[in-house]
Amino acid sequence: MALWNLLLFVLFVLFVAFLGLCLYIKHCHTKYDHIPGPPRDNFFFGHSLTVRRVMKRGGNIHDKFLQWSEAYGPVCRVNFMHFVFVLVHCPETTKEILMSPKYSKDGFLHRKLFMLFGQRFLGSGLVTAIDHDQWYKQRRIMDPAFSSLYLRGLMGTFNETAEKLMDKLSDAADDKREAKMLSLVNCVTLDVITKVAFGMDLDILSNSSPFPKAIETCLRGMVFNIRDTLFQLNPKNWPFVNEVRESCRLLRSTGAQWINSRRSAMRRGEDVPKDILTQIIKCSEKEEHKTQEDEEIMLDNFVTFFIAGQETTANQLSFCIMELARNPDIMEKVKNEVDDVMGMKKDLSYDDLGKLTYLTQVLKETLRLYPTAPGTSRQVKEERVINGIKIPPGLTYMFSSFVSSRMDKFFKDPLKFDPDRFHPDAPKPYYCYYPFSLGPRSCLGQNFAQMEAKVVMAKLIQRFDFNLVPGQTFDILDTGTLRPKSGVVCNVTHRKYRK
Incomplete structure (x- = not known):
């Protein structure tokens, strides 16, 4: 009898909890349903089932966000169970929120990136830190590793590592073998970051390494951790x-080994580079x-930084x-510029990078169509009105450069690859193009990344012709x-060099 009573009590508690969850979700619907958005798949799961379907077939969820944004306007509601966020592509709001230090990264994303399936991942580092003072202290200490003077000194490493790819x-080319370019450039950029940032020469292009697979696995796990609560x-x-x-x-164990080795060298008074690893240690040493x-x-x-x-x-x-490879006319223009700037030189100088103006346009247009880090988010604690729609306080605003950069309201014929959009005399995009985010939380390493990209691309274009193997898809893997x-x-x- 007692066991039966206990069972009835447990069932009653579960019923009350279930009823409370239903009432809370209904409250959220009532509070936010005036914001335009697609019909929910399910009362409980909101749009989560749509996201899971897209992921299951290997699609790109940002295409769905684009579709919703075009259908429902500059602010679009998305429900994940009781959690609600809004997709925003209003330039004025984008400017106001992202350019201000008062809006923090959102807590939901922080929790999902802090740990992956119970294992600490990005924690409270420079990208994920919510507290402004904690972030600012880290950013200020990291800045010297990305100063223009320090970056100038990296040209030798950029050239040397790119030469291994060549x-x-x-x-x-000699063996008439197909080249898997994504895999090869992954090795190059990993070699560069490990040498430049951490003082380690792994030569991943020539040696097998577990790191590329580990990075890819972590990123895939991150996506499932964020978008599939039942995974x-x-x-x-x-x-x-x-x-x-x-x-x-x-x-993380690799990081611990490299940090301890560098810290020991610093304590012995050895000369160490002012690289990212040194700055990471200095950031900690300032704590009393x-x-x-x-x-x-x-x-x-x-x-x-490793990832x-x-x-x-x-x-x-x-x-x-x-x-x-898909646009031979653009390729021809880039070849002409690279030939004019580099000629028969093997390496690029820092000054050469500034002369590669059309290649710069090509790289910017690449990031418009394919912003490799597609968006960012902020927690907005006050009520706002966007396009006449009242947005209650406490919501997360999602800003997607992928979405805004592919809208014809901001870019004419947006799916066309056209580097002339970024000609020096062309009008600048107004807060609808931000592949490195905007404002104080913009990417610290964007100049580093673009210098590296220019060196690799210029050497590649100077030395080789390349054509895509037929039968490939041009789809995006998210x-x-x-x-x-x-x-x-x-x-x-x-x-063949031109005369």
């Missing part, structure tokens, strides 16, 4: 969940009473190669960052 492509509960997904955890542990959390934040920043420093640049380079789904497989041949 050797690989030369072998492929970890499915036993079929447990092997992958464990793989994600192992990849996180690999990156260091805690275990300070050690973890060092690893947070290590993982942040962000190579993944987005590699994807940009791959998309750029893909579009140049792994948190955006990358070419087919990997940009090319036939590469040596260029």
Whole structure:
């Protein structure tokens, strides 16, 4: 009898909890349903089922966000169970929110990136830190590693590492082998970031390494962790969940080893470069009473720079190669400029980069169509009115450069690859193009990334002709960052120099 009463009590508690959840979700619907948005798939799950369907077929959820934004206007409501956020592509609101330090990164995304399936991932590093003072302290200490003077000194490393890629492509051309460009440039950018940021020469182009696979696994895990709340509960997904955890542990244990080695060198009074690793350590050393959390934040920043420093640049380079191969007229213009600036020189100087104006336009147009980090978000605590629609306080605003850059209200014929949009005399896009975000939380490494991209592309164009292997898709693979789904497989041949 007692057991029966206990069972009835448990069922009653579950019923009350279920009823409370239903009432709360209904309250959220009542509070936010005046904001335009697509019909929900389900009372409980909102639009989560749509997102899961897109992910299951390997689609790009940002295409769905674009579709919704075009259908419902400059502010569009999206429901994930009881959680509601708004997609915003109003330039004035984008400017006001992103350019101001008063709006923090949203807590939902912070929680999802802090840990992956119970294993610490990006934690409270430079990208994910919510508290402004904590972020500002980290950013201020990191700034010297990205000063223009320091970046000038990296040209030798950029040239040297890019030269290793040229050797690989030369072998492929001689042997008439197909070149998987995404994989190759991934190795190049990872070699650059490990050498420039952490003082480690891995030479991943020539040696096998677990890091590229670990980064890709973490990013895939990040997407599922953010967009599929039930992913970890499915036993079929447990092997992958464990793989994600192992990849996180690999990156963080590697960071701990490299940090301890550098810290020992600093304590012995050895000369060490003013690179990212040194700045990460200095960031921690400024704490009077260091805690275990300070050690973890060092690893947070290590993982942040390790991934962000190579993944987005590699994807940009791959998309750029893909579009140049698809647009021979644009390719011809870039070749002429590279030939004029470089001639027969093997390496580029820092001053050469400023002369590659058309290549700069090509790289910017690549990021317009394919912003490798497609968007950002902010928590807005006050009530606002956008396009006549009252937005209650406390919502997360999602800003997507992918969405706004593909809307014809901002860019004529937006799906056409046209570098002349970024001609020096062309009007500048008004807060609808922000592949590196905007304002104080914009990407610290954007100048670093674009210098590296120019060196790699200029050397590639100077030395080789490349054509896409037929039968590839030009679809986008969404792994948190955006990358070419087919990997940009090319036939590469040596260029004949023009007289």
